[in-house]
Amino acid sequence: MQRWQAFDQAFGSQPHLVCYAVKTNSNLAVLQTLAKLGAGFDIVSGGELARVLRAGGDPGKVVFSGVGKTESEMRFALHMGIKCFNIESEAELYRLEAIAQELATPAAISIRVNPDVDPKTHAYISTGLKENKFGVSFEQALPLYRYAFASEHLVVHGIDCHIGSQLLSLAPLEEAAKRVIDFQAKLTNEGIGLHHIDMGGGLGIDYQPQDNAPTPEAYVKALCAAINQPEIEILIEPGRSIIGNNGILVTKVEYLKNNQDKQFMIVDAAMNDLIRPALYDAWQDIVEVTQIPEAKTNNVDVVGPVCETGDFLGKTRNLAAQPGDYLAILSAGAYGFVMSSNYNTRPRAAEIMVDGADKHYCVRARETLDDLMRGETLITD
Numbered sequence: 001m002q003r004w005q006a007f008d009q010a011f012g013s014q015p016h017l018v019c020y021a022v023k024t025n026s027n028l029a030v031l032q033t034l035a036k037l038g039a040g041f042d043i044v045s046g047g048e049l050a051r052v053l054r055a056g057g058d059p060g061k062v063v064f065s066g067v068g069k070t071e072s073e074m075r076f077a078l079h080m081g082i083k084c085f086n087i088e089s090e091a092e093l094y095r096l097e098a099i100a101q102e103l104a105t106p107a108a109i110s111i112r113v114n115p116d117v118d119p120k121t122h123a124y125i126s127t128g129l130k131e132n133k134f135g136v137s138f139e140q141a142l143p144l145y146r147y148a149f150a151s152e153h154l155v156v157h158g159i160d161c162h163i164g165s166q167l168l169s170l171a172p173l174e175e176a177a178k179r180v181i182d183f184q185a186k187l188t189n190e191g192i193g194l195h196h197i198d199m200g201g202g203l204g205i206d207y208q209p210q211d212n213a214p215t216p217e218a219y220v221k222a223l224c225a226a227i228n229q230p231e232i233e234i235l236i237e238p239g240r241s242i243i244g245n246n247g248i249l250v251t252k253v254e255y256l257k258n259n260q261d262k263q264f265m266i267v268d269a270a271m272n273d274l275i276r277p278a279l280y281d282a283w284q285d286i287v288e289v290t291q292i293p294e295a296k297t298n299n300v301d302v303v304g305p306v307c308e309t310g311d312f313l314g315k316t317r318n319l320a321a322q323p324g325d326y327l328a329i330l331s332a333g334a335y336g337f338v339m340s341s342n343y344n345t346r347p348r349a350a351e352i353m354v355d356g357a358d359k360h361y362c363v364r365a366r367e368t369l370d371d372l373m374r375g376e377t378l379i380t381d
């Protein structure tokens with residue numbers, strides 16, 4: 001959890017809150033470890049709020065993002081006293097106002113703006129362009145701020161954005177910050193002051209050495225410089241950059257198979273355990289758990305048992321593992337387990353937290369077939 005501390009410490013005397021993006025890896029023990037350090041949390045559902053609370057997180061440090069907040073999620077979050085609702089549409093603002101009135105509890109809000117900068121990342125994880133479903137344009141945001149400012153049930157707290165994920169350059173983030181503070185000046189002119197600026201998450205990690213991701217220090221320094229307001233509270237919502245390189249997926253080799261020119265290493269993990277390669281064509285390093293002296297096999301595709309051609313974990317790798325050997329798929333701490341499913345009736349893996357060289361904890365038991373069928377019924381008439 002040194003990565004969370006690196007973000008936190010880089011702010012120096014600037015008021016700030018580092019809100020870990022829970023969706024990245026929401027295991028209770030991960031949340032608990034961060035909560036103990038004083039982390040804030042960025043949630044996208046009532047379920048994630050329930051996890052944060054169970055893990056001992058402070059609801060007063062929670063911001064709630066997402067385009068589809070339901071009424072019951074809003075009631076729950078307002079009742080628990082979260083720090084801020086990150087509003088993504090006009091309709092959502094009105095819904096929150098009605099709920100705040102019903103509960104006689106004013107709701108703190110921020111409007112998620114869409115700065116329309118290209119983060120130069122994968123299309124599926126770029127969120128700050130005009131054509132994305134997230135946030136509202138600056139033009140749309142202005143009347144929403146006026147409305148919220150005038151409402152007795154809403155309290156204007158901040159502004160937020162999140163332009164994309166796995167960003168390997170700081171320039172788009174600096175450009176987004178510049179556009180946000182230009183807009184903030186317009187609000188100030190109308191007498192609408194902000195308590196915080198939330199620049200979202202998105203800092204990338206090294207999946208391979210040439211990715212050369214900026215450090216948390218460089219990222220925070222760049223944001224503080226671009227915002228250049230030593231008094232204002234700056235929020236960030238990093239997820240992947242805190243947890244991504246802290247996790248591996250361990251899998252056993254079941255079979256080796258040759259199809260004419262193609263060699264396959266069939267392992268017992270699959271796209272249901274780690275979907276990033278299949279979904280985003282993401283590259284994650286795969287290494288042998290025990291070093292193998294034999295020459296590596298060139299061009300082997302590491303595939304799972306799921307009945308989909310897209311079920312691969314890595315293509316054209318150099319590996320010498322044999323059936324029974326273990327492989328580690330690296331950088332699997334973010335968007336790994338949380339995106340897993342039971343497709344093909346495959347129980348999901350156990351989660352183990354390792355602390356230093358000599359301590360480890362099983363923080364999630366391996367699923368059983370009974371777990372998978374719980375809640376299903378046979379028809380008896």
Ligand SMILES: *Cc1c(COP(=O)(O)O)cnc(C)c1O
Pocket residue numbers: 021023024042065066162164165166200201202203237238239240241334
């Ligand atoms: C996904 C998400 C994040 C975290 O993104 P990372 O790229 O993992 O840092 C932060 N904020 C919001 C609103 C998100 O949707």
